[in-house]
Amino acid sequence: MFDLPARMTQLQANIRAGEVSAQDALLAQAKRGRSLNTKFPCVVEELSIASPNVGPLTGIALAHKDIFQLNDRMPGCGVGLGGVKSGLGPAAAISSLKKAGATQWAALVMAPHACGATSQNTHFSRCINPTDEDAAVGGSSSGSAVAVAAGMSYAALGTDTAGSVRIPAATCGLIGLKTTHGAISNEGCAPLAPSLDSVGILSRYPQDAREIWSALCPQIPRHAKQSMTSKLWLPERGVSAKVTQAIRTWISQLGAHVIDINMGKAFDVLDRNAQRVLFYETSRTHHAALKEGAAEPGVQSIGLMGLGLPQSWYHESIHSRPFLLQEFVKDHFSEADFLIVPSLADTVPDWQNVEIGHPSFDRAALFAMHRYMGFVNYLGLPSLNLPIGRDERGRAICVQVIARPYAEHQLLNFAEQSPFAFWNL
Amino acid sequence: MKIGYKYTQSDQKHFKHSLMPTDFEQLTAFIPLAKLAFAEQSYEPTEADVMGAAKNLARLQTPTTAFAELNHTLSFDELLNKLAHV
Numbered sequence: 001m002f003d004l005p006a007r008m009t010q011l012q013a014n015i016r017a018g019e020v021s022a023q024d025a026l027l028a029q030a031k032r033g034r035s036l037n038t039k040f041p042c043v044v045e046e047l048s049i050a051s052p053n054v055g056p057l058t059g060i061a062l063a064h065k066d067i068f069q070l071n072d073r074m075p076g077c078g079v080g081l082g083g084v085k086s087g088l089g090p091a092a093a094i095s096s097l098k099k100a101g102a103t104q105w106a107a108l109v110m111a112p113h114a115c116g117a118t119s120q121n122t123h124f125s126r127c128i129n130p131t132d133e134d135a136a137v138g139g140s141s142s143g144s145a146v147a148v149a150a151g152m153s154y155a156a157l158g159t160d161t162a163g164s165v166r167i168p169a170a171t172c173g174l175i176g177l178k179t180t181h182g183a184i185s186n187e188g189c190a191p192l193a194p195s196l197d198s199v200g201i202l203s204r205y206p207q208d209a210r211e212i213w214s215a216l217c218p219q220i221p222r223h224a225k226q227s228m229t230s231k232l233w234l235p236e237r238g239v240s241a242k243v244t245q246a247i248r249t250w251i252s253q254l255g256a257h258v259i260d261i262n263m264g265k266a267f268d269v270l271d272r273n274a275q276r277v278l279f280y281e282t283s284r285t286h287h288a289a290l291k292e293g294a295a296e297p298g299v300q301s302i303g304l305m306g307l308g309l310p311q312s313w314y315h316e317s318i319h320s321r322p323f324l325l326q327e328f329v330k331d332h333f334s335e336a337d338f339l340i341v342p343s344l345a346d347t348v349p350d351w352q353n354v355e356i357g358h359p360s361f362d363r364a365a366l367f368a369m370h371r372y373m374g375f376v377n378y379l380g381l382p383s384l385n386l387p388i389g390r391d392e393r394g395r396a397i398c399v400q401v402i403a404r405p406y407a408e409h410q411l412l413n414f415a416e417q418s419p420f421a422f423w424n425l
Numbered sequence: 426m427k428i429g430y431k432y433t434q435s436d437q438k439h440f441k442h443s444l445m446p447t448d449f450e451q452l453t454a455f456i457p458l459a460k461l462a463f464a465e466q467s468y469e470p471t472e473a474d475v476m477g478a479a480k481n482l483a484r485l486q487t488p489t490t491a492f493a494e495l496n497h498t499l500s501f502d503e504l505l506n507k508l509a510h511v
Contacts, residue, residue: 180509182502195501272487279481283466291468307466308459308478313485322504323492329508380505406509 002028006423008060008154008208015059022052022059029061030105033152040150041125042143043106044076055101057215063106063153065141067114068094069188070104077190078110078140079123079296091188093157093199093216100215106153108143114159114192115282115298116140117167117370118354126351131173135395136351138167138369144202145172155203155212161192162278163373165200166385166400170343171369173387173396173422175209175415177201180405181380184216193281195318196274196377204423206415213408223409228256228417230338230401233263238371240346246389246397247342253419259336266331267375270324273317274378279306280314297356317378325379333404338414343398345371347391376402384411387422396422455479 002020005011014020020028026049037043044066052058066076068091076082089095094104109124111117119127119142127137130150137146141158145168148156158165160178169176177200184199191197199216203209214222232251234244251258282299283306289295290303332339345368352360354369376383381402389397403411459478463470470478499507 180505182505269487272485276485287466291466304470304474305478305481307468308462308470308474308481309485310458310462310482311465313482316487320492322497322499322501323495325501325504326508380501404509405505 004028004032007205008203008211009205011060011154012056012211020059025059026052026061026103026105029153033061033063033105033147036150036152037106040128040130040146040152042109042127042146042150042152044109044124044143045082045107047105047107049103049105053098053101053103055099055215057097057211058101060102060154061105062097062102062155062157063108063144063147064094064104064157065110065144065159066107067110067159067190068107068157070094070107073107075107075190078112078114078121082107089188092185093189095188096184096216097157097212100218102215106147108147108156110143110158111140111164111298112296113286113299114140114161114164114190115296115302117163117366118142118351119146119168120355129172129348129351132348132393132395134350135348135393136171136354136369138163138169138171140164141168141200141202145169145174145176148172148174148202148204155201155208157212158200158202159189159192160198160200160377161196162274162377163370165202166343166373166383167369169202169385170387170396170398171348173398174385175201175203175206175387176385177209177213177408177411178376178383179213179217179408180382181377183220183382183406183408191285193278193285195277195281196374198377198380206412209415210409210412213412217408220406220409223413226410226413227337228254228414229336230256230258230340231261231332231336232258232340233261233267234342235264235267236262238345239342240368242347242391243342243345243397246391247340247399250388250399250418250420251340255419258340261332263332266328270328270375270378273320273324274374276309276313276317277378278302278374280309280311281306283307283309321378325381328379328381329404337403337407337410339402341372341400341402343372343385343400344369347393347397348395372400376400381405382408382411384415386415386418388418388420390422452476452479452483455482458482
């Protein structure tokens with residue numbers, strides 16, 4: 001049996017060089033994934049592997065969040081096993097990967113209806129963090145993070161409405177790319193809050209994420225490496241000293257011009273607008289279940305706030321959005337290419353601390369996981385979760401790097417030049 | 426205190442405005458607004474639902490922006506394209 005390399009780009013090179021056939025590579029990946037799933041259960045359904053598709057990703061077997069329609073299969077969306085629906089076609093993102101040659105071998109567990117900052121889900125086994133079994137796994141793309149961190153898939157798709165790609169990536173030491181709103185079609189992907197929903201990519205290595213991004217958005221040209229001039233916002237309050245110290249240490253090794261800024265007041269405005277849109281649109285997406293009292297707990301808590309929100313407040317937030325975006329881009333990306341902000345406000349917590357209903361549940365710990373996420377979705381900008389250090393327990397500490405619209409390749413360039421690597425194979 | 430959509434006079438810079446405190450008096454002032462929103466959705470809330478929604482409204486107030494009277498010529502996704510440097 002072929003020994004799979006650590007990086008997807010290496011496997012692509014092996015296949016191109018004829019060192020392994022695409023078919024054997026697919027079977028080896030699925031076998032490894034199946035084996036690791038016994039230790040890190042995150043597969044909702046294993047899919048049959050046909051002959052390899054042709055393209056740059058030929059021979060690459062991936063697993064994705066169970067939120068995407070597949071051929072003849074409705075997604076389970078974290079509340080069930082999915083269902084057969086004859087004649088159904090794949091979601092646009094899945095179709096793009098297939099056109100690029102990729103194969104999907106599994107659908108992965110997620111927080112119910114993509115509504116949760118952790119992996120908490122009563123319908124499936126608890127997700128175990130491959131980097132530390134006591135550590136929480138973020139959500140809602142929890143299975144995507146587990147599968148990639150465990151080595152079950154070189155990369156995985158997730159969706160991000162208020163951090164659902166970046167939070168799980170941050171808890172598992174992964175690259176987590178929330179893409180520009182609208183860059184990847186959401187067609188065939190179950191919605192939560194359509195104005196905020198974006199498909200995203202999780203991987204161990206930025207080079208692997210780039211291959212997936214190029215397949216999803218081939219019309220965006222790859223960029224040569226550019227300046228890393230950045231702005232840095234480290235809120236004075238609300239971010240733990242350990243996270244602040246780790247970010248400062250990493251910045252000192254970055255070899256880039258970094259300008260400290262305070263964008264606290266602008267953040268507050270953007271964050272409130274983001275929450276209004278999230279609550280309102282979630283309540284409309286799940287209106288029937290909320291009215292029938294049949295909504296999942298996560299949907300119930302967010303959706304109820306949306307039902308109690310005046311329509312005029314929502315419209316105001318949608319109306320202000322382009323103006324606030326324009327102002328934000330002018331303020332932050334005129335003199336710099338990147339804006340760096342914390343991912344999680346504290347170090348990765350133990351899973352019990354963020355499990356609602358657990359005796360050790362700590363509301364502040366849960367809040368720290370998503371505090372700095374939603375405003376980016378409101379702005380529609382791309383944002384990359386990037387591991388930049390470890391805490392004393394070895395858990396990842398991460399930042400978000402935000403950039404202009406459609407600057408995903410530049411974000412991945414930035415990640416490639418970062419002086420820290422969580423995965424070092 | 427009058428609670429409504431345009432509850433403050435705009436500052437020139439939208440985020441220069443100080444936010445109102447969320448005290449008990451203000452919380453109760455948001456209750457009718459929350460009840461109206463629930464009613465518009467034909468949803469019959471419990472008292473706890475109403476109080477939760479009122480707290481949420483108090484928390485989610487934003488200063489009136491200078492953009493309220495303006496119209497943008499581009500859709501949001503078109504604007505994202507325009508602002509891209511690719």
